[in-house]
Amino acid sequence: MKLNIAVLPGDGIGPEIMEQALNVVKAVCQKKGHELTYKYGIVGACAIDQVGNPYPDDTHELCMQSDAVLFGAIGDPKFDNDPKAKVRPEQGLLAMRKKLGLYANIRPVETFASLLHKSPLRRELVEGADFVAIRELTGGIYFGEKGRTDNGNTAFDTCTYTRAEVERILKLGYEFAMKRRKKLTVVDKANVLESSRLWREVAQEMAPQYPEVTTEYMFVDNAAMQIIQWPTNFDVMVTENMFGDILTDEASVITGSMGLLPSASVGIHTSVFEPIHGSYPQAAGKNIANPLATILSAAMMLESAFNLMDEGALIREAVAASMTAQAVTIDIADNKDKALSTSAVGEWIVNYI
Amino acid sequence: MKLNIAVLPGDGIGPEIMEQALNVVKAVCQKKGHELTYKYGIVGACAIDQVGNPYPDDTHELCMQSDAVLFGAIGDPKFDNDPKAKVRPEQGLLAMRKKLGLYANIRPVETFASLLHKSPLRRELVEGADFVAIRELTGGIYFGEKGRTDNGNTAFDTCTYTRAEVERILKLGYEFAMKRRKKLTVVDKANVLESSRLWREVAQEMAPQYPEVTTEYMFVDNAAMQIIQWPTNFDVMVTENMFGDILTDEASVITGSMGLLPSASVGIHTSVFEPIHGSYPQAAGKNIANPLATILSAAMMLESAFNLMDEGALIREAVAASMTAQAVTIDIADNKDKALSTSAVGEWIVNYI
Numbered sequence A, B: 001m002k003l004n005i006a007v008l009p010g011d012g013i014g015p016e017i018m019e020q021a022l023n024v025v026k027a028v029c030q031k032k033g034h035e036l037t038y039k040y041g042i043v044g045a046c047a048i049d050q051v052g053n054p055y056p057d058d059t060h061e062l063c064m065q066s067d068a069v070l071f072g073a074i075g076d077p078k079f080d081n082d083p084k085a086k087v088r089p090e091q092g093l094l095a096m097r098k099k100l101g102l103y104a105n106i107r108p109v110e111t112f113a114s115l116l117h118k119s120p121l122r123r124e125l126v127e128g129a130d131f132v133a134i135r136e137l138t139g140g141i142y143f144g145e146k147g148r149t150d151n152g153n154t155a156f157d158t159c160t161y162t163r164a165e166v167e168r169i170l171k172l173g174y175e176f177a178m179k180r181r182k183k184l185t186v187v188d189k190a191n192v193l194e195s196s197r198l199w200r201e202v203a204q205e206m207a208p209q210y211p212e213v214t215t216e217y218m219f220v221d222n223a224a225m226q227i228i229q230w231p232t233n234f235d236v237m238v239t240e241n242m243f244g245d246i247l248t249d250e251a252s253v254i255t256g257s258m259g260l261l262p263s264a265s266v267g268i269h270t271s272v273f274e275p276i277h278g279s280y281p282q283a284a285g286k287n288i289a290n291p292l293a294t295i296l297s298a299a300m301m302l303e304s305a306f307n308l309m310d311e312g313a314l315i316r317e318a319v320a321a322s323m324t325a326q327a328v329t330i331d332i333a334d335n336k337d338k339a340l341s342t343s344a345v346g347e348w349i350v351n352y353i
């Protein structure tokens, strides 16, 4: 099979972890006889520095022509805490989501037995938690009309959803639920928001088309509590953009395995695969960052963009083996003195494959 | 001193827990020689049933003429899961907040040593957590323009904040911080929302007036993680209405003491004191609900609405004693067979006083 991917390392530790993930993809393709073509693009703070735009047209063209995008992380402290900065790395991320039509962000929330002791939750509560959080990514208050009136003294943001947007993401939610334990939790604030009432209406209309799936409705404040109290109760959770931003981050922290969790952003034109962690600027260039979440994002890419299930499974097996062998970076090593570097972990996994 | 209060028991377990809290207030007033006047008002589902309005004008008048309002809980399952219901108990709550100008909801997040084992978090993380979460309560997306266009197929909600609204709540945040450990965490989403950028601008302008206070800015998604990971790092947290709805519920759950946490909603015309838990309809009429959060809300009322610090302290002491003596309801009793009823706990505390 021919795989044509765009590689966007981004900022901070992005380039280091991406190098290892790419090596892993190359190794798998070599072993299984796939032809891999890839091109690099710039995005984020480094793109602002180079061309003044966090998501340059060249990068967009590259993504549009690719079957899938492998993405590192973006963000640089020099742009933080300046509410008046004109160009910010995050704008690149938002532009990329909008232009590529990345309407759904999918985050598997999984626990790894060997990392359960790192969870802030009591072990017996979080053990066995295994759900998928689906966040709508191109609508809602992120992209609605916003601005100032009254000489800048009043600010507003608008949250808008259309029936078509809601149907599209709920359909994805139901499809995931059908492949899993057949429970879909629709999270909204229908007791206050009109947009949430539209979500709930559409869900209630669609539910009968999936008779095997149990549809559950939950207010967002309640969901924020249940994720901590009974994380094993969830199977597939679907919600709008802003709620999803908050809840998916909350959900990822309970596993204790932030450095291991991948994500996919499913799009109209292409799909983007990236670790959920950030650009970790303090660690940049030190060859200490954990590459596993990016490597697992590559597995997710092979599986969902190319339907290469065996290839994805091979990567997952290699990652599990590296953890069993304690061939891991310092953040998750039991014995910090025996921790490996970013590149050594990547090499270990490539050798295994 | 003369205390003139409105008593709104509400729905579900509201009447039972309110009876005990009121008895405790009476006992304190008797002991300390204060003259207590109180009148009952209806609110919530019971008000819809009786007069078709969840916050009737009579109740509003009563609140307006009171120095403080003691509130139970509202909500009834028969109104849930019906996105098209015309009148809902929650509307009463929102109307009350708006009409009484209850602009700030204040929730102390405290742990009780004897309840730490009920926290979903690992003990060493949550032990000693002690912060105040302040939520803006009459602005933002809750009260902005909302509606449908495109034959009902597009729904929108508007989040609006004015400089005056933001200044008012931040001022309260700084005042709390000054009385505590002098750290204020302003939670927003200034990398995406214009309203959040206004919040951050105003905070940056006000910060120099409180040189002793360290102002920290945190994105809401990050805050949702930090509340679980490092709850002891917070002192005073302040945020807008919708984020506050989510984060204050998340924060209350980490203590393991949901049944014990009081809250205050500070208003222009009067202030409302209520437990953070809900109307718990399954337990209504069974004399098993925990009255301590309502009793502690009464303590908060005496302290903040009437500046009766000793009286508040006396109630807190009595509550602590009841817990030490295990004179508590079944939800927090070590030995379930020896649990007391709602009224027995109230009587124990009244006797102690």
Ligand SMILES: CC(C)[C@H](C(=O)O)[C@@H](O)C(=O)O
Pocket (backbone or CB within 6 Å): A090, A093, A094, A245, B191, B192, B221
């Ligand atoms: C950087 C920011 C704009 C972004 C978001 O809020 O979507 C981030 O928090 C995320 O979740 O990917």
Ligand SMILES: CC(C)[C@H](C(=O)O)[C@@H](O)C(=O)O
Pocket (backbone or CB within 6 Å): A191, A192, A221, B090, B093, B094, B245
């Ligand atoms: C019932 C609902 C409208 C309310 C809110 O969202 O404010 C509740 O969740 C709360 O936090 O008091």
